[in-house]
Amino acid sequence: MKGIKKRNVLWVFCIIAATILISYLENNLSPSNETSLPLFSKQTETMEVHFIDVGQGDSIYIKADGHSMLIDAGEKSEGTTVIHYLEALGVDNLDYIICTHPHSDHIGGMNSVLDSFSVNQIIMPEVNHTTDTYEDLLQAIGDHNLTITKAVPGNQYALGPASFTILSPVSDFYEDVNNYSVGIKLSYYNNSFILTGDAEALAEKEMLNEDMDLTGDVLKLGHHGSSYSSCSEFLDAVSPSYAVISVGKDNTYGHPHHETIEALVERGIPIYRTDEQGTIIFQCDGDTVSVHNEN
Template sequence: MRKLYISLGLILFVLVACSPSLPTATTPENQAFPKEQAAGELQVYYLDVGQGDSTLIRTPKGQHVLIDGGDNHKGDDVVDYLKQLGVESLDAVIATHPDADHIGGLDTVIDAIPVKSVYAPRVSHTTNTYKDFLMAVKNRNLKIKSAKAGIELPLDGVTAKFITPIGEYGKDLNAWSAVLKVTYKDTSFLFMGDAEHKSETDMLKSPEELGADVLKVGHHGSETSSSPQLLKAVDPKYAVISVGKDNKYGHPKGIVTNRLKKADVEVYRTDKRGTITAMSDGKNIIFKTAR
């Protein structure tokens, strides 16, 4: 009987050892994206967090800004991304608005990584997700700074200015989205959060502030955002859409992708390319993708 057990064990070992390797799942740990930073380079990481939003900005001076943190179950993934990139502290965290797919993971991030300042629009919510975010900020002995039009982040060599919110939007959380424009020398990036037509209309009152090379498409490519008027004012060369595979909302909508195509904008999507990295030397922008 003992010989039989040994024989079966040897057979099993040989079968396992000789079997072809199974494909490795795509996780933050094994996604390939640029981790090194060239001198004088601005890097923007549009993190793959599925149907949600999270973006890391790494300035040429080594400062870090995180915009949103994905949904509740993506907080650990965002922390893993940041650790891979060697982020030891965040100079600013921006919660664009209280929707869970944007702020859900921020409490995990704030608990795990030291944060110097937190920005959010002056709108509250009653969900446990929002309360968890507030508690994480409180536990760091921080107070939330107002994200509103005209406010600039204190960054070296880079201008980061909020374009919205401009007015009062009641309970319309998407309209409250904090839209940030980042300018590095001759290049610029616009981060739209979930801003929709209502806040786009207010932005278009000052169209000269909207021009950008890279547009982070609003509301995951929903038809309620990215109006023809906004796209004309921004006039981007590139667009990034943060969206999950086969999501229940049907994002991005065909009407939006068609507008971008008609405007001859090169589009990158996280559901197709994984984490997307834009790198600017102040004059030119190049992209690298995880897949």
């Protein structure tokens, strides 16, 4: 009996010692594991989306953890504006360039951009167009030994920790060149942007019919706020917290149209305009989006 008691005491001692050891390890090792987590979390990174003021036209620069892309580059005369803007940010390489469609207010400045930065991939719609500006762009793409990646809805591309999905053009042929616009959903953790070039209501309705997730924190309105774009179904599907209009002061088209502004006001969506606020910059931490502007 004495022998059994001694063995029991020894077991109890071992169990107590083991419990103390486990509790020591939990208290001292777990916290250091937890504190090391933020170093690898998204909080150390951000995504920035810059709507560069190029007058009447579009140019959008996106930066995510050292990766860069540019969507459009305004008119030819705005090429240097875009180049200087990117240089000031320390950009030397663009992972992607998207030329939304062949109109000069989107691709005019792109030749000079191609001459100034190295580019990994260029995404465009497949469209027959015969203006000198478009021919010059195709020539520059050839000169820089780049091949064009056709924009195909559903295709996804990584931009560091961010990514984007092609939304449009859905069809192969359109009467209006605007509807060939490459539209994308840009995502960074829980933040997203819907950017659709000059896509008009016809193209927006095609995107809606494709049953894609069109929700976004920020919507860059199609076609500089024209009433031919931003149909009510599309606005409701995106349901943005911010609307951006890339537009020139006193432009001859009357952009943005009052119908578009009224539709945004009705929905209580704040409007940011490059003609009034200059370049507009959004900063995303993966959960929240904040906005800054020049003026």
